[in-house]
Amino acid sequence: MNFLEEKILTDGVIKQGNILKVDSFLNHQIDIDIMRQIAYELKRRFRGVEVNKVLTIEASGIAIATMLADLYDVPVVFAKKSETANSTDDKYVALAYSFTHKKMNNVFVSRPYLHATDKVLIVDDFLADGQAVHALIDLVHQAGGEVVGVGIAVEKGQQKGGRILREEGQHVESIAIIDSMDWETQTVCFREQPRRKLEHVQLKTE
Numbered sequence: 173m174n175f176l177e178e179k180i181l182t183d184g185v186i187k188q189g190n191i192l193k194v195d196s197f198l199n200h201q202i203d204i205d206i207m208r209q210i211a212y213e214l215k216r217r218f219r220g221v222e223v224n225k226v227l228t229i230e231a232s233g234i235a236i237a238t239m240l241a242d243l244y245d246v247p248v249v250f251a252k253k254s255e256t257a258n259s260t261d262d263k264y265v266a267l268a269y270s271f272t273h274k275k276m277n278n279v280f281v282s283r284p285y286l287h288a289t290d291k292v293l294i295v296d297d298f299l300a301d302g303q304a305v306h307a308l309i310d311l312v313h314q315a316g317g318e319v320v321g322v323g324i325a326v327e328k329g330q331q332k333g334g335r336i337l338r339e340e341g342q343h344v345e346s347i348a349i350i351d352s353m354d355w356e357t358q359t360v361c362f363r364e365q366p367r368r369k370l371e372h373v374q375l376k377t378e
């Protein structure tokens with residue numbers, strides 16, 4: 173079991189309606205050590221992939237995206253869900269159904285922050301039906317940029333998003349993939365993932 177699966181088992185709460193609540197370390201209070209480990213693990217899984225921008229959606233993807241972008245030393249852009257009065261920029265706009273809020277949202281990024289030359293790594297906290305990630309892919313494509321990967325903390329594998337994205341040819345990496353969960357017994361089953369390869373570490377010699 174990896175660090176995130178262990179954290180979900182100890183601190184996650186399963187709610188009726190197929191919702192995993194992880195407010196204590198990801199969605200309300202942020203556990204920096206877990207965020208750092210997620211960022212390092214995503215960087216490792218996308219080794220060799222050229223990235224010049226990390227794109228996420230407000231709000232909960234921002235913490236992971238920021239830590240990952242720090243490792244790449246590239247900017248983070250987050251798609252916004254609501255118009256602000258002071259935003260007069262021209263925008264790329266996409267439509268996404270919100271799984272948690274049960275409504276359609278327009279999500280947007282101002283044009284100056286996405287370019288045709290961008291190689292974008294998309295990041296989010298959860299992947300469920302893939303609405304949020306598809307909207308982000310749409311925004312990148314509107315700008316003429318390239319999506320080089322999709323990095324997710326928790327994929328709910330019992331929902332269709334991950335399968336569809338992989339069938340579309342996207343390189344999707346999820347640190348924890350839930351195959352099933354039951355709110356009555358508070359049990360979660362994780363999908364077996366390829367084991368982490370041991371890195372060769374040069375030990376310091378006297």
Ligand code: 5GP
Pocket residue numbers: 190191192193194199229232269270271272296297298299300301302303304305328333
């Ligand atoms: P999707 O767009 O893939 O259907 O859903 C992903 C989005 O919905 C994520 O951005 C996440 O914020 C939210 N989400 C979906 N399922 C869950 C869940 O079980 N728990 C939490 N905390 N957020 C979820």
